Amino acid sequence: MRVIFVVIDALPNRWVSEKWTPNLWEIAMNGGWSPKGGRAVLSTATYPNHASFVTGRDPSSHGIFVNRVWNGSEFIISSQIGPKGDTIFKAAKRAGVSSAAVVGDHNLIGVMGADHADVCWPHDGKRPDVPLDEFRYAADTSVLDAVDSTDLLEADFSFVHFNEPDTVCHMFGPDAMETRERIRKTDASLGTLVERSKPHWEDTVIIVVSDHDQEEVVEYGYDLADVFSQKGLPGVVENEGTCAVVVDGPDRNTLMSFDEIEGASILDDRHTLVWGKSGHIFGPWLEDFHGSHGSPRTSTQVAVVGGGHPKVNELANLISKERPSAVDWAWHINGLLELSLEN
Ligand SMILES: [Zn+2]
CATH class of the missing domain: 3.30.1360 (Gyrase A; domain 2)
Structure with missing residues (x-):
């Protein structure tokens, strides 16, 4: 069993379609999805939701409520503190299950405690010297390069984060044509990732989510x-x-x-x-800038599962019946890989 967990930052669930995300659509149609989308934790920002993805717990438990955390005298970026308690990366290590993480937003290494994975990129959690997007996070193509250079797909559990949709939603607004065109490009990168995981496809469960939506700035x-x-x-x-x-x-x-x-x-x-x-x-x-997030209005997440492993059906059934929450995924991964994640 291999589990690949992919986050497409800020991908609006309403653009998951044959037209704008043909590769994601194919995964969903052969596996399953939650048509109404998953539910983010509050605030609907990137770091609280990523901390919930890897801990299976709410911000009140992992401690990251917004992108920066109050340390008693000032707000500091949550990547310097990381989530409290157990994570899926620590649980994998304890169980002897290999794990790897490649992220477009380098701060996510600290935010998720992904330095506990066997392999992570960028390994120091700092901005890498590679082609970047407009907000100076690693471009989707740089993420794909890192997937190759780290042999990410050889791991039992791999985590991949594509940042570009968040950047373009902020720049143009979530519904702009420029945004949709760029989303289609990110989807092509997802297609490449799927192509590269095909040698192990029968053994693979792939989960594709977004962390939050965006709303038009007024x-x-x-x-x-x-x-x-x-x-x-x-x-x-x-x-x-x-x-x-x-x-x-x-x-x-x-x-x-x-x-x-x-x-x-x-x-x-x-x-x-x-x-x-x-x-x-x-x-x-x-x-x-034309797009933003944070309020409960942007709490809809993408929730898609696929892959060739027989367990995909079970998970697909589950999420098609009931909208999953950001905190659910870690527990599904925990079950699939037989880990002992602590609550
Ligand atoms: Zn954002």
Whole structure:
């Protein structure tokens, strides 16, 4: 049994189709999928969801609520801290199951604790010296090169992350024609990955997901931290696109009383997530950008399974009946590879 887990960053589930993602479509039609998509954890940012993919736990357990983590005195990038507790990489190592990870966004190595894999790329979790996308993350073609140079597909468990769709959704908006054209290119890279895994196909389960969707940016510049200081309220604020996370802040009713706040969700006893109207960005934003995420509106994930292994049917049945959550995948992988992931 080999498990390949692929994340296509920010791929909107509505573009999974024969037209825009023919390779992904073929995997889904021969295996299965969740037509309504999977469900992200909150916030709907890249790092909390990747930490949930590899731990099988919510942010309240692995500690990564937004891309940066409050360390008591400042927010620092979550790749410097990593997820609390067990991960699928650690569980694989304990079980003597080989694992490998190749990621377009180099920070994901730290975010997922992927340095516990037998092989990871970029091995130091720093920006590699390869062709990059517009946001200076490894281009999809560089990811494919690394799949080759690391022999990723020889591992029992391999993790692959393609970054480009997130970059283009931010730049052009999730529904723009430019975005869809680039999504088709990322899908071609997925097709190449599948082609290269064909020698072991009968033994393979491939899972393809996205971490979040995106929404069209309408307005930006709402400064919640400034509102707190004007009103003399406690709490620190981390802006994350169309949401913000408040640490040790006012209670939910107080937050909901602000005109700009449309919704609030308590994540744990210290963290509360707030969001505004559709497409409203917390904090400053770059004027030429058109897509963002963070609020529950962008919580739909892609959820596709395929491969030639007989177990594919079981998983396909499961996700076609009930929308999977980001925390479910680690437990499916745990079962498939007979690991002992700890909760
Ligand atoms: Zn993003």
